[in-house]
Amino acid sequence: MASMTSVKIGNVTIGAGAPVAVQSMTTTATSDHIATLAQIDKLAILGAEIIRVSVPDDSSAAALQSIVEKSPVPVVADIHFRADLAIKSIQAGVHKLRLNPGNIRRTADVYKIAELAGKLNIPIRIGVNSGSIPGDLREKYQGVNENSMWEAAERHISLLTDTGFTDIVLSLKASDPMLTVRVNRLAAAECPYPLHLGVTEAGPRGTAGIRSAVAMGILLNEGIGDTIRVSISGSPEPEPGAGWEILSSLDLRRRFVRIVSCPTCARARLDVATLALRVQKLVEGLCLPVTVAVMGCEVNGPGEARDADIAVIGTPTGFLLWRNGESLGAIQENELEKRLIEELNNL
Ligand code: SF4
Structure with a gap:
């Protein structure tokens, strides 16, 4: 049930049997490119192979070019709502976007993003979180569950595939580890795209590690999942190590002592x-x-x-x-x- 398609994020390939990659995310203000680069450097030393940065405003987008040029690992721009920030991020050279097309108000803007991303071979990760399932789907499926999450994902996916864009990575994250397991099993059975695994709002270091290990351990052991992030409240520095510990415990990859x-x-x-x-x-x-x-x-x-x-x-x-x-x-x-x-x- 491993993903059928592979996706290139800078020099890292994920999916279609490639080694499961470890990700993390910065907590610095992206507009402060010096602090953000320092955190990226540290996370890369600790084992992060792909790093996501939030791009909430113009000054963050303006800092991206310098960040991308000097980062030792591929950089993913996290965008919500604003198509212009997605375009600016692509122009700054980011290696992937994390964006939900359904959150971009105008369909014409989704086309614009997909066209430019497609031209420059920039993949897009669609990220569905259990906390943001539309009301009509919660009603249709009587709450937040794997079915409402999956249909929310399908809506975003079809907005992109309608433009002809298929360089897609998908993440379906819930704060409940077993819901994360169920919805990712469904995604692996229903779509060919690489899956990024994570338990969202997993809590502080101890609980985050355990919840993530439970969900990712089950899924990775079934051959589901192409990249992982152990989300931890607070400093991201323990995240890469926790990810590697999971991969090493499953005998999938070893890198550190x-x-x-x-x-x-x-x-x-x-x-x-x-x-x-x-x-x-x-x-x-x-x-x-x-x-x-x-x-x-x-x-x-x-x-x-x-x-x-x-x-x-x-x-x-x-x-x-x-x-x-x-x-x-x-x-x-x-x-x-x-x-x-x-x-x-x-x-
Ligand atoms: S190695 Fe020795 S000290 Fe450690 S738990 Fe075992 S018996 Fe106790």
Whole structure:
């Protein structure tokens, strides 16, 4: 049920069996191109492969050209209501638009956008959220459910396909993970377009990660979904890592260091939580698909260490460092970061 068509967003291809891409979105004012570029750079280091920016006004559209030119990853312009901002975004060189044609008042303007986007090979993502289903569809289907969401999507899709434009990506997001699952199953069965997966209004970091992992885990495991975004309230910096964690947990893609750490118990010989965070910070953005284990004691430590590429284990006399299942002996706490980097470089 993978999407039948592929779409190119700058140098990233999605759909038709291409690797599932990880997305994020900036929270800076897009009009402030320096702050926005700084956030894009950070998100790209953390693993975002496509980044969306909101374009709510003329000053944001004016900043786009500089953002697109310097961004290390493809940039998607998020547009609502105003056709002129869509046109300006395309002219600024964005790699994709996120726009709902049904929200553009004049059909002639939809044609204008589709014509220019088609000429420059700029795809358009139609994004249907459970919070914005038209009243007549809520009435027809007795509420917000997969049927009302899908028909809302069909309306937007046909406005574009009526112009001959088919370079389409679709997203159907609900705050309810299981509704997200049902509506995306329906979309995968009914249309050939690549699907961008996300749970909308997913909440702060903890709940957002869990809800997204539930919905995306089910769908991706069924072969549904071509790009993902874990939406988190607040700073977007944890978003790419959460996306990669989902892909890595499903054995779909690995890019960064995977950290394994025990939950700790009364046997712990070291502060596992603090140490795991130190290791996480150390390896942040390091493109090395290996496993580092942080284990609190000698009971389960060696077992996990044998399966990990690198392991730090608490013992009655201090830290033990392991590499590839073999003990490298004791190390001092203050040399941990230096030794870990050395050993990661030796793998
Ligand atoms: S590794 Fe040791 S400290 Fe960690 S949970 Fe297991 S028994 Fe407890």
